[in-house]
Amino acid sequence: MEQNKNPLLTVSHLAIDFETRSGIVRAVEDVSFTLNKGETLALVGESGSGKSVTAYSILNLLDKNGRLAEGEINYHGMALHNADKQMLSEVRGREIAMIFQNPMSTLNPIRKVGEHLSDMLRTHGFPSFSTISEEITKLLHQVEIYDVERVRNAYPFELSGGMCQRVMIALALACKSRVLIADEPTTGLDVTTQKSIMDLIDNLVKKKV
Incomplete structure (x- = not known):
């Protein structure tokens, strides 16, 4: 109530x-x-x-x-x-995060996965490289990516659609936001991968409640 x-x-x-x-x-x-x-x-x-x-x-x-x-x-x-722009910049990512519909068009193709995650963490208050490195490993593990070194050093086009979607989810989870918006996060994925992604999101939400 x-x-x-x-x-x-x-x-x-x-x-x-x-x-x-x-x-x-x-x-x-x-x-x-x-x-x-x-x-x-x-x-x-x-x-x-x-x-x-x-x-x-x-x-x-x-x-x-x-x-x-x-x-x-x-x-x-x-x-x-x-x-205003300042308030929105503070809310985006930190308070409300978003998983976009097409990760291949959202992720920067000339930046590695680790750089994407590092940028997000630095923007929202993880200044030390050692802390960022540890946090990236935790985030990738959260989305069931265990081949951490390979993935963090890969460019988006070197990964499958399902793997890129997991990276997008990791980015959305980076700042432990209160609200997670998922805009058709399984579009373009095969049925098996769709179920895996939806189960992953559901389990992550349950852990945070």
């Missing part, structure tokens, strides 16, 4: 517009939901219904032609719908 009085994330009457050559297109209209600590919430809809746009809007990751036209997004007492 107490959790319902103090929700972790609240989205109220959200509407998202995109400016196109043909005019304004409303991609999302009047979406509302509440997320409490320890809950898993699923947004269900057909392709193009606005699920990803809704997810991106929470962290203000919309394309330049997109804007929040109406509604409010509140996280743990902070109004994200009108947050």
Whole structure:
């Protein structure tokens, strides 16, 4: 009961517009939901219904032609719908993390896996190299990657789609955020790998509750 009085994330009457050559297109209209600590919430809809746009809007990751036209997004007492760049930079990764739909297009192809993880950790307060090195090993183990040296020294294109998705999850877990947004994290993966990834996310969530 107490959790319902103090929700972790609240989205109220959200509407998202995109400016196109043909005019304004409303991609999302009047979406509302509440997320409490320890809950898993699923947004269900057909392709193009606005699920990803809704997810991106929470962290203000919309394309330049997109804007929040109406509604409010509140996280743990902070109004994200009108947050400045500094507040968003503090919230992204540290408080709310995201697993993107396509890891191959999200990960930088000219940076090794270890560099991706190191960048995330340094940005959010792991200054010492020895601490970062140990933390990277822990993160890769968390997502069931045990060939640590090979993977941390590999470029994304040298890894399978399923392995890259595990790296994306490790990045999302790096700062031990309170909210984890998964934007269709199994898109493009075979059925066996899909189940493995979903089981992994489910187990990680249960450990943190």
